[in-house]
Amino acid sequence: MVHIRNLHFGYSKKRPLFQHLDLTLERGHIYGLLGKNGAGKSTLLKNMVGLAFPEGGTCEVLGQPAAKRLPAVLADLFFLPEEIYVPAVTAAKFVEQTAGFYPKFDHEALTHYLVEFEVPAQAVLTALSFGQQKKFMIAFALAANTSLLVLDEPTNGLDIPSKAQFRKLLATAFTEERCLIISTHQVRDLESLIDTVVVLHGQRIVLNADLGELAERLTFATVPEADETALYSEGSIRGAYVIRPNHGGMPGRVDLELLFNALVGEAPALMSYLSQKQPTHEPVL
Numbered sequence: 001m002v003h004i005r006n007l008h009f010g011y012s013k014k015r016p017l018f019q020h021l022d023l024t025l026e027r028g029h030i031y032g033l034l035g036k037n038g039a040g041k042s043t044l045l046k047n048m049v050g051l052a053f054p055e056g057g058t059c060e061v062l063g064q065p066a067a068k069r070l071p072a073v074l075a076d077l078f079f080l081p082e083e084i085y086v087p088a089v090t091a092a093k094f095v096e097q098t099a100g101f102y103p104k105f106d107h108e109a110l111t112h113y114l115v116e117f118e119v120p121a122q123a124v125l126t127a128l129s130f131g132q133q134k135k136f137m138i139a140f141a142l143a144a145n146t147s148l149l150v151l152d153e154p155t156n157g158l159d160i161p162s163k164a165q166f167r168k169l170l171a172t173a174f175t176e177e178r179c180l181i182i183s184t185h186q187v188r189d190l191e192s193l194i195d196t197v198v199v200l201h202g203q204r205i206v207l208n209a210d211l212g213e214l215a216e217r218l219t220f221a222t223v224p225e226a227d228e229t230a231l232y233s234e235g236s237i238r239g240a241y242v243i244r245p246n247h248g249g250m251p252g253r254v255d256l257e258l259l260f261n262a263l264v265g266e267a268p269a270l271m272s273y274l275s276q277k278q279p280t281h282e283p284v285l
């Protein structure tokens with residue numbers, strides 16, 4: 001679905017944002033793209049959807065260079081940017097004017113999503129609150145039914161019930177034919193939704209791993225004191241949060257926040273442990 005090889009990109013020559021960046025995304029997965037503020041998540045997504053152009057390397061989407069922005073590719077991908085701008089028309093008018101660009105657009109699904117999100121369908125879009133506008137666009141993005149759906153910080157501006165609703169609707173709209181990538185720096189918003197975690201750090205992808213596999217390989221715990229078995233530890237008022245190897249125990253919950261902190265803190269023991277085995281669908285570390 002998305003094949004990025006040896007991507008080089010920077011807004012200025014002096015400050016490259018990506019160097020030797022590789023990433024593969026496949027159908028049937030919901031990817032969570034995590035990275036610190038300014039790591040380049042939005043920029044990476046823009047390269048994928050043909051709104052930023054690689055300086056070196058290749059970025060292919062649906063078998064075509066993303067930068068070509070071929071109509072057939074654009075009809076089968078939807079990109080929802082972090083900042084949204086809606087026109088001063090009703091939802092119905094917006095749908096009438098734009099749904100035609102997406103051959104698989106599902107009008108019934110849109111009605112259902114708008115009801116679930118409690119977005120008034122008759123209102124002029126610019127008269128809606130920012131959160132309501134965002135929910136309208138998320139509903140539209142899901143209903144467009146494209147093979148590739150790229151959502152940049154979709155939960156920004158959503159209240160707590162809407163975030164839960166967002167996770168529910170996304171899970172409903174997902175099929176094995178689709179590939180979803182969602183960026184966030186609010187790691188907890190994606191827990192229980194994504195199946196694969198992608199971490200962007202230091203100009204490259206430092207992790208692209210299946211959550212089930214991570215749960216089999218790692219355990220996350222709070223202990224009175226970290227010992228030498230910890231691959232990574234972080235002090236807390238209750239003791240220490242630790243990541244340890246899971247030696248054949250039951251897979252538990254992956255603490256995405258702790259894992260993220262470890263990866264961007266460049267925890268060498270964890271990096272080395274994870275690199276010992278090739279994950280199923282992308283080189284890690």
Ligand SMILES: Nc1ncnc2c1ncn2[C@@H]1O[C@H](COP(=O)(O)OP(=O)(O)OP(=O)(O)O)[C@@H](O)[C@H]1O
Nearest residue numbers: 011017035036037038039040041042043044184185
């Ligand atoms: N159009 C642009 N022109 C010049 N620099 C830019 C442009 N867009 C982004 N940048 C810079 O590129 C870097 C990465 O920005 P980007 O928005 O991709 O990061 P991000 O990981 O999405 O951040 P955040 O989590 O804060 O949204 C930042 O230093 C930013 O200032």
